[in-house]
Amino acid sequence: MKKRKAVSLISGGLDSALATKLMLEQGIEVLALHLSSPFGCDENVAKVTEHLNVPLKIVEKGMDYIDLVRNPQYGYGKNMNPCIDCRIYMFVAARKVMEEAGADFIVTGEVLGQRPMSQRRDAMDLIDRDSEMDGLILRPLSAKHLPPTRPEIEGWVDREQLLDISGRGRTKQLELAAALQLKEYGAPAGGCLLTDPIFSGRLSEFFKAKENPTMAEVRLLRYGRHFDLAGGAHVILGRNQEENAKLSEESREEVAEGRMAFFQPLFSGPAAVLSGGFGAALSEEVCRLIVRYGKKGLGPDFLIDMRRGGEVSRLTVHLPPVMPHPAHEAHAAHAVPHPAHAVSHPVPLSADAEGGKERRSI
Numbered sequence: 001m002k003k004r005k006a007v008s009l010i011s012g013g014l015d016s017a018l019a020t021k022l023m024l025e026q027g028i029e030v031l032a033l034h035l036s037s038p039f040g041c042d043e044n045v046a047k048v049t050e051h052l053n054v055p056l057k058i059v060e061k062g063m064d065y066i067d068l069v070r071n072p073q074y075g076y077g078k079n080m081n082p083c084i085d086c087r088i089y090m091f092v093a094a095r096k097v098m099e100e101a102g103a104d105f106i107v108t109g110e111v112l113g114q115r116p117m118s119q120r121r122d123a124m125d126l127i128d129r130d131s132e133m134d135g136l137i138l139r140p141l142s143a144k145h146l147p148p149t150r151p152e153i154e155g156w157v158d159r160e161q162l163l164d165i166s167g168r169g170r171t172k173q174l175e176l177a178a179a180l181q182l183k184e185y186g187a188p189a190g191g192c193l194l195t196d197p198i199f200s201g202r203l204s205e206f207f208k209a210k211e212n213p214t215m216a217e218v219r220l221l222r223y224g225r226h227f228d229l230a231g232g233a234h235v236i237l238g239r240n241q242e243e244n245a246k247l248s249e250e251s252r253e254e255v256a257e258g259r260m261a262f263f264q265p266l267f268s269g270p271a272a273v274l275s276g277g278f279g280a281a282l283s284e285e286v287c288r289l290i291v292r293y294g295k296k297g298l299g300p301d302f303l304i305d306m307r308r309g310g311e312v313s314r315l316t317v318h319l320p321p322v323m324p325h326p327a328h329e330a331h332a333a334h335a336v337p338h339p340a341h342a343v344s345h346p347v348p349l350s351a352d353a354e355g356g357k358e359r360r361s362i
Contacts (some may be wrong), residue, residue: 004156005029006138007098008107009090010056012044014173015109015141017185020052022140023107025180026157031101032056035090037065038219039193044185051184057097065089066218069194070207074126079200081192083118084127091131098136105136105151111173112142112166121146141165141173193222202226209234210276216254217275223247224270227289233277235286237270237293244271258309263287266303269294278308287317 008020010032023030032049036042036058049056068089072082094106110119117123124146128134135150143152143162152159165172177185193199199222206213206221209228217234223243224236238244247262251273254260263272263286270293272286283306291302302317 003027003029004105004151005031005101005103006105006107006151007031007033007094007101007103008054009094009109010034010045010048011109012041012048012185013109014170014177014185015111015114017048017052017109017182018173018176018180019107019109019140020054021180021182022162023157024052024054026161028157030054030107031097031103033094033097034058035061035093037061037192038215038222039069039199047184051182057101059093059097061089061093063215066213066215069203077115077117078195079197080203081194081200083115084123087118087127088131091127091133091137095131095133095136104156105138105149106133107138107140109141110139112139112145114166114168214254214259214275216251216260219250220247220273223250225293229274229277229282229285231277231282233282234275235289236273237289238272239270247271247273255307256310261286261306261308263290263315264305264307265290265294266305267294269302283315287315291317291319 006023006028008016008023008030010016010020011034020030020032030052032045032052032054034042034045034056038061042058045058046056068085069080069082072085074082074084077083091106098104098106110124112119112121112124118127124139128137131137138149138151138157139146140157140162142165143149143159144164145166148159151157152162163172163176177183194203202221206217206226209232210217220236223246224238227235227237229235236247238247248264248271251260251262254275255262255273259275261274261278261283263274265271269290272290274282274286287302287304290304294302300319302319304315304317306313306315
């Protein structure tokens with residue numbers, strides 16, 4: 001009998017790892033597929049597939065996916081998560097990989113009733129229909145609650161060895177993981193930023209401000225403090241060293257092509273990424289924000305390197321000393337500093353520009 005092959009959608013979490021393990025236990029050859037999203041978490045995927053000893057293929061979700069998130073046909077589940085449209089998108093992508101790999105069917109770790117929008121029986125039927133995968137999507141954890149699929153009907157897998165899990169509880173999955181000695185998987189119910197109310201608010205505001213965003217801009221949404229500047233420009237400030245490094249990494253290609261500018265302070269302060277507009281006035285605003293959120297007690301001069309398109313400019317931000325009014329001398333320790341002046345020698349910039357409006361941080 002011909003050995004059958006499946007493409008298993010892997011998130012890095014428990015359920016998809018279990019579904020894959022059940023297929024391996026039945027002698028099915030498995031290719032793990034992870035669809036990488038700017039709103040998801042990829043850190044456990046490689047560990048899970050290595051533990052399962054299956055090859056891993058990672059496919060990046062493209063701008064067509066961002067368009068889907070902006071305007072889903074079937075609406076949103078929790079916050080800005082387009083649950084049903086997302087599953088359809090994933091199965092269409094998985095079918096392409098299945099055909100390229102010469103596989104026979106697709107495996108997913110979905111559990112009937114676990115998610116209120118996309119894992120209802122009627123929603124699963126709709127997803128299978130719209131992805132044109134009806135009969136070729138096997139959900140091993142809930143198979144006995146669902147009609148037999150082609151892999152079961154044809155005898156490629158033994159339906160009797162599949163499960164009847166349903167609902168939101170995880171007790172059965174955790175017991176099964178222990179029985180199968182499955183130790184590498186992410187925390188249950190983790191992952192998608194589109195379910196987070198604060199991030200969803202940020203994303204909604206971003207979509208209103210950006211008609212045609214780039215994927216790099218979307219990826220950067222998960223990091224830092226966000227400010228809308230004049231003329232549709234946008235700046236992101238890191239909140240710690242880890243975020244500073246992520247801003248540098250995620251913006252590197254765009255900065256090299258001149259589509260973004262990266263600001264690196266030569267003092268203890270946030271790095272920044274500017275997009276959507278450039279020029280002296282915007283550079284000044286960015287520099288002032290960096291100084292505002294930098295370590296206090298430094299100065300009066302602050303040096304910041306700006307990189308864009310292969311060129312590096314050194315900017316100097318001068319913070320004039322504050323002279324307390326005699327009537328308020330007793331409160332001098334609480335005086336607010338004069339606005340910073342930023343200059344890229346030898347041209348001085350205005351000190352009158354207002355700071356940008358910050359979006360909600362996560």
